[in-house]
Amino acid sequence: MPSYTQEGSSYERDMAYIPDRITKEPGRSQDQYDDGELDVRTWPAEPGRYRLVAARACPWANRSIIVRHLLGLEDVISLGLAGPVHDERSWTFDLDPGGRDPVLGYERLQEAYFARFPDYEKGITVPAVVDVASKAVVTNDFPQITHDLFFEWRDHHRPDAPDLWPDDCREEMEEVMQRVFTEVNNGVYRCGFAGSQEAYDEAYDRLWTALDWLEERLTDRRYLMGDRITEADIRLFTTLARFDAVYHGHFKCNRNKLTEMPALWGYARDLFQTPGFGDTIDFDQVKRHYYVVHEDINPTGIVPRGPERESWYSPHLREKLGPPR
Structure with missing residues (x-):
């Protein structure tokens, strides 16, 4: 970390x-x-x-x-x-x-x-x-x-390895990844580790502005850069996978849950069900890390039992936006 x-x-x-x-x-x-x-x-x-x-x-x-x-x-x-x-x-x-x-x-x-x-x-x-x-x-x-x-x-690389950094959208992808990093990947930590109400409020507003932007972006495209999985999706996925289990409560990112954002929740499940994504996620380890290590935020060390992993396997219906290539 x-x-x-x-x-x-x-x-x-x-x-x-x-x-x-x-x-x-x-x-x-x-x-x-x-x-x-x-x-x-x-x-x-x-x-x-x-x-x-x-x-x-x-x-x-x-x-x-x-x-x-x-x-x-x-x-x-x-x-x-x-x-x-x-x-x-x-x-x-x-x-x-x-x-x-x-x-x-x-x-x-x-x-x-x-x-x-x-x-x-x-x-x-x-x-x-x-x-x-x-x-x-x-x-x-x-x-x-x-x-x-x-x-x-x-x-x-294996012969059919995906092109995670496609040349034809590289410039836009770099811009998307920078916003994802500063406002989402880092944004949840900015909320969780804020040292004052003012700092927290500012961090909270920045995070949800970015998540609303991503919800809109992913409404009519299967992945961040269209019809292919790129490095940008990997960078966003690892935060989304932890959102409801940790960031929503532990880091006070609680305007709503990921499961309450149709495009982002469908997108996250789509990736989770793609080989190489969901099989790297261990929710028990994720929760133990945040809720046990961050003693200043969670002094009791109690680790929550939910949410259940099964929800990540529900149909995402993202295929309608086109097959991946």
Whole structure:
């Protein structure tokens, strides 16, 4: 889960991630990291070299799990999954036998960060790509990770992999993704972590303005960019999948539920029922993460039982807008 900084009574995302890239043509350069010098590198896209460490609970990490599956990279980049509940130090591998990742041998993802940066002081976030041989983190730059899985690993995609970044709508797609990120993906957190009524009210209005815009956009088109699934849909889906289970109540995003917005609810179910989407969602882990970890918001630690997963399998009727291509 990416970390946040407080600006007055509003919360803003800390977007300073490890900037390394994994590319087809690796190189090397130097840059600054905090008060010290960070060795900024591009690493080679070599099958079997890296482990993607993610968590089903985290929407930002969930993106990378979906993209890896859709592109058919399961045998190219291995996947390690952290448990849903972590402390201030790190995500942990408590889902694995003995509480250790079977490939890296670590109990905590923090160990991979310290293997590269012994004095690393920022938050230990997922997703993270780890170099298996050195057991050191390569990058935790979540939007760049999924971007590079598509562009830099093309030689290893399955033959019928979807075009998640189509050239003919790239400019509009970038604009849509930016609005989705600032107003929806980040918007629910802005509501949940608001430090004053004024900050919350502003965040709430921004979020619902964006959700109303998306409801209208998706009324007459099957996906955000028309008749094909793109990276934009993946980025929106992971927030929608958590909306009624977490954000509606826990983050006070409660004007209405997702299930009360016909276009968005049908769209979310359409994606959920698409292989590679719903099968990455574990609602129990999602709820445990938010309701247990956020002690300041939910001091009792009680995890709600609903809503039921079965509703996500009801007919979405989005086929009338056209078959996907």
